[in-house]
Amino acid sequence: MKNTRLSKYAGFWPTIFIAPFCIFFFVFNLYPILYSVYMSFLDWNGYSEKKFIGIENYVNIFTKDTTFWSSLFNTVKIGLLGFPISIILGLIFASLLSRVVRGRRFLQTSNFLPYITTPVAIGMMFTFLFEQHIGMVNRLITALGGEAVNFIGSKFWAPIVIAFMIIWKDTGYFIVMYLAGITSIPEDIYEAAEIDGASKVQTFFHITVPLLKNVTVFLVITSMIYAFQLFDEPNLLFTNQSSSTVGGPGQSCLTMVWNFYNQAFGPNPRMGYASALSCMLFLIIVAVSLVGMKVMNKEED
Amino acid sequence: MAKNIRKTITAIILGILTVISIFPFWLMFSMSTYKSEMIFQNNPILPSDYFLENLKTIFASNFVQSYGNSLFVSILSMVIGVLVCSMVGYGMYAYKFRFKKQLNIFIMMTMMVPNQIGIIGYMIEMRNLGVNNTLWPLIFTWFANGFGTYWMISFVKQAVPMELIESARIDGANELRIFGSIVVPCIRPGIVTLCLLLFLWSWNNYMLPLVFINKQDNYTIPIFVKSLASAFRTDYGAQLAGLTLATIPLLIIFIIGSKSLIKGLTAGAVKG
Numbered sequence: 001m002k003n004t005r006l007s008k009y010a011g012f013w014p015t016i017f018i019a020p021f022c023i024f025f026f027v028f029n030l031y032p033i034l035y036s037v038y039m040s041f042l043d044w045n046g047y048s049e050k051k052f053i054g055i056e057n058y059v060n061i062f063t064k065d066t067t068f069w070s071s072l073f074n075t076v077k078i079g080l081l082g083f084p085i086s087i088i089l090g091l092i093f094a095s096l097l098s099r100v101v102r103g104r105r106f107l108q109t110s111n112f113l114p115y116i117t118t119p120v121a122i123g124m125m126f127t128f129l130f131e132q133h134i135g136m137v138n139r140l141i142t143a144l145g146g147e148a149v150n151f152i153g154s155k156f157w158a159p160i161v162i163a164f165m166i167i168w169k170d171t172g173y174f175i176v177m178y179l180a181g182i183t184s185i186p187e188d189i190y191e192a193a194e195i196d197g198a199s200k201v202q203t204f205f206h207i208t209v210p211l212l213k214n215v216t217v218f219l220v221i222t223s224m225i226y227a228f229q230l231f232d233e234p235n236l237l238f239t240n241q242s243s244s245t246v247g248g249p250g251q252s253c254l255t256m257v258w259n260f261y262n263q264a265f266g267p268n269p270r271m272g273y274a275s276a277l278s279c280m281l282f283l284i285i286v287a288v289s290l291v292g293m294k295v296m297n298k299e300e301d
Numbered sequence: 302m303a304k305n306i307r308k309t310i311t312a313i314i315l316g317i318l319t320v321i322s323i324f325p326f327w328l329m330f331s332m333s334t335y336k337s338e339m340i341f342q343n344n345p346i347l348p349s350d351y352f353l354e355n356l357k358t359i360f361a362s363n364f365v366q367s368y369g370n371s372l373f374v375s376i377l378s379m380v381i382g383v384l385v386c387s388m389v390g391y392g393m394y395a396y397k398f399r400f401k402k403q404l405n406i407f408i409m410m411t412m413m414v415p416n417q418i419g420i421i422g423y424m425i426e427m428r429n430l431g432v433n434n435t436l437w438p439l440i441f442t443w444f445a446n447g448f449g450t451y452w453m454i455s456f457v458k459q460a461v462p463m464e465l466i467e468s469a470r471i472d473g474a475n476e477l478r479i480f481g482s483i484v485v486p487c488i489r490p491g492i493v494t495l496c497l498l499l500f501l502w503s504w505n506n507y508m509l510p511l512v513f514i515n516k517q518d519n520y521t522i523p524i525f526v527k528s529l530a531s532a533f534r535t536d537y538g539a540q541l542a543g544l545t546l547a548t549i550p551l552l553i554i555f556i557i558g559s560k561s562l563i564k565g566l567t568a569g570a571v572k573g
Contacts, residue, residue, distance in 0.1 A: 013476045017392030018404070020385050025411060025445035028423070033414065035422030093318055096311050107315055109559050111322045116551045117329075118505050120523045121544040124537070125325040128332070134341040172322060180566035200307070222412075222448075229415045232507045239527065257417055257508075264421055265512055275421050282418045289413045 033282070040276035046269045057276035067251070068277065071259040072284070074252060078159050078234070079227030082166030087219055089167070090174025095208050097175065098182045108179070112172040122165060123236025127152065130161050152237065155250040162253055165233045174219060181215035182208065217296040221289055228285050231257040256281050329548075333541035340537055355542035359529070363517055364543055367525035371504060371547070374436050374521060378443035378503040383495050385444055390453035391484050395466055408454065411447035417508060424512060438513045439521065443503055449495050456491035456565070457484070494565025497558045501551060522547040 040058070043051040061068050097107055114122075129136050130151040138148040151157040185208070193203045234253040238245065246262050247254030254262075260281065264274035332345045334352040343349070393405065416423070423442070427433040461484055469479045485492070510521045520528065522543065529540045555562070 011398075014392050014396040014398045016476075017388045017396075017480075021389040021445050021450060024385060024441075025447075028441045029411070029414065029416065029419065029445055029447075032419030032422030032426055034419075035425065036419050039421060039425075093315070096315060099311065100315065105559065107319055108563070109556060110319050112555065112559070113326050113552075114322050116501055116505075116548070116555055117326060118523060118544060118547055119507050120526050121329050121541075121548070122325070124540065124544070125329055128328070128340075129325070136344070139344075168321070168325070176563065177566060180563050183563065225413055225415065229417055231417070236507070239530075260417075261508070261512075271421055278418045278421065282414070285415065285418075286413055 036275040036278055039272055040279045042272035042275075044270075044272045046271050050272075053272070057273050058280075060273070061276060061280060067254070067259055068256075068280070070251065071247075071254050071256045074159065075228060075230055075255045078162050078166070078230060078253070078255065079224070081160060081163035083170070083223045083227055085163075086167045086170045087174050087216070087223065089171050090219075091178050091209070091212070091216075093171070094175045094178030094182055095204055098179060108176070111175055114169045115172040115176075117169070119232035119236055122169060122233065123239065126161060126165050126237055130157075153249050155252040158237075158248045158253050162230075162234050162237060165237070166230075169233075170223070177215055177219055178212060181212045185211050217293075220296065221292045224288050224292055225285055228281060228288070229257055230255045231261065234258060235261075256284075329541055330545050333538060333545045335538050337536045337538040351538060352542060355536075355538045356546075358536060358539040359543045359546075362525075362529070363520065364525060364546075366518065367520040367522055368547070370436060370519060371521045372550070374439045375500050375504045378440050379496050379499040381440075382443040382446050382449060382499045383492055386446060386449040386453040386495060387457075387485070387488065387492060388480070389450050390457035390488070391461075391480055393454050394457045394461065395463075405454075408447070408450055411445075412451045414447060416442050420509070420512060427513070433513065434516065434519070436519055436521075439503070439506065439509050442509060443499060446499065449499065453488075453491060453495065457488055460491065461487045490561045490565040492565075493558050493561035497554055497562055500554060504547075504551060 041052060041054055043053045043056070093111070097104065097111075100107065127135075130138070132138060132148055132150040132153060135151070137151070142148050149157065151161050189207055189211075190203060193207055198206070234248060234255055235258055238248050238253070245251075246266070247258065256277070260274050260277045263270050263277060328345070331348045332340050333355055334348040334350065335343070335345050336349075336351045336354070339349070339351070389408070393401070393408075423438070424433065427438045427441075432438060465483055465487075466479055469483055474482075505523070506521075507523050510524045514520060514524050517528075526540050526543050526547075529536050529543070
């Protein structure tokens with residue numbers, strides 16, 4: 001009985017509801033990616049004759065292109081400097097915030113502000129804050145008797161400044177996600193823990209953290225994917241510099257996407273080669289997400 | 302007694318966090334009230350009196366049009382994106398069909414695929430469609446959003462009781478009506494949340510306009526602000542005034558929607 005009724009709905013209506021997504025996804029997302037895969041086998045600068053060169057672009061990435069590997073290294077480094085701290089801070093602040101009654105909405109909204117700030121503004125503000133001569137942080141340091149640090153111009157500090165941008169911007173997002181998770185934990189679990197004499201710290205580690213595991217898995221995986229796409233923050237930190245170098249000091253902030261962008265749309269466009277770079281990026285993202293999911297799910301058992 | 306101390310400590314920690322969160326934001330506003338050359342001679346923590354002059358500068362160039370372009374792009378991306386996602390959410394929940402399982406896995410995988418990866422192919426596709434000098438490339442890209450779809454599917458699962466749909470079907474309601482008058486009200490917090498996120502993401506989008514927009518008539522806010530910097534003089538004051546104004550719509554929708562945001566996220570992907 002149930003099956004026959006369902007079958008009445010099985011052909012036409014699901015198509016109506018699902019087709020728009022499938023069509024749009026194919027036309028505007030999948031097709032461009034497949035086209036990029038095709039182009040990764042070409043030697044092409046965007047307007048000249050296309051030349052099919054097989055896997056030569058990939059061979060070059062593995063054998064000649066040190067920039068690719070250093071951009072991979074930079075991306076991983078900046079991501080590792082930024083996101084873990086940001087996620088942990090998000091968890092801690094969310095659990096503190098969840099106990100606040102008065103002014104909670106204000107705190108939530110104001111801590112979400114960085115997340116909604118336009119990247120262009122973030123880039124400018126951080127340039128102003130960390131600039132060597134006029135930046136506020138350095139003025140503070142010199143006022144306290146220290147020596148001004150060339151944060152943005154130094155190979156060592158620039159990636160840290162970018163990690164700091166990430167922490168500043170994304171912690172609010174993580175707070176909101178964790179708060180949403182905490183709201184769904186039943187209140188009586190906490191009451192029971194309190195009756196059993198558990199301290200707040202114990203409750204945090206033995207109840208809050210394990211019960212939020214799904215949120216954590218989701219956030220870790222999405223932020224890994226996000227980390228490999230890092231472009232706005234590093235690019236914008238250096239656009240206001242007079243010497244607009246690609247990749248920041250010593251290319252220490254050249255992320256994979258920035259490298260790709262520069263190859264594709266820079267002064268000497270190499271569309272074919274850039275497509276190969278983007279395909280490598282794609283493979284890396286898929287691999288990392290799959291490994292991430294596997295590791296995170298294993299811990300569950 | 303101990304409880305009070307703990308409360309105070311919590312308040313102090315949260316207070317510091319909030320100050321850090323707001324400070325650069327405040328700085329943006331406060332610096333936008335300075336003449337560009339004066340910003341670095343003072344400590345621009347307190348507002349000055351040059352805000353109106355900076356506004357004049359940006360309104361004299363094509364700020365209004367850029368603002369309009371940004372609004373057009375973001376609103377259209379948001380409306381169509383959310384509609385498409387909600388429809389899939391309902392479709393994947395309320396029907397059984399062949400290859401549903403495969404489709405579900407496929408949709409999960411779309412979440413892993415950042416749009417940037419196909420950007421070269423996308424550019425050439427848009428060129429072939431003849432829309433590469435318009436705003437459409439900035440809009441199309443949000444129509445089938447992987448994250449939104451994945452998230453909406455799990456949201457609909459949580460928020461819409463199947464019995465409600467079944468009984469409406471028995472009453473002879475058309476599927477589109479069921480979607481419009483039963484499903485949509487049930488998933489309202491989810492819709493609000495996704496609206497906020499899609500609006501935010503397309504409003505702040507930086508890389509796509511950087512690639513696609515090459516004439517002034519089509520500037521969106523981020524590109525407009527960048528255009529205020531030239532080789533001769535970068536008008537920081539004006540740039541910041543533009544950015545401050547650009548933040549207003551985001552602030553408004555987030556203050557209105559912040560309650561739904563938490564609610565929507567609670568019921569959505571977080572559990573799914």
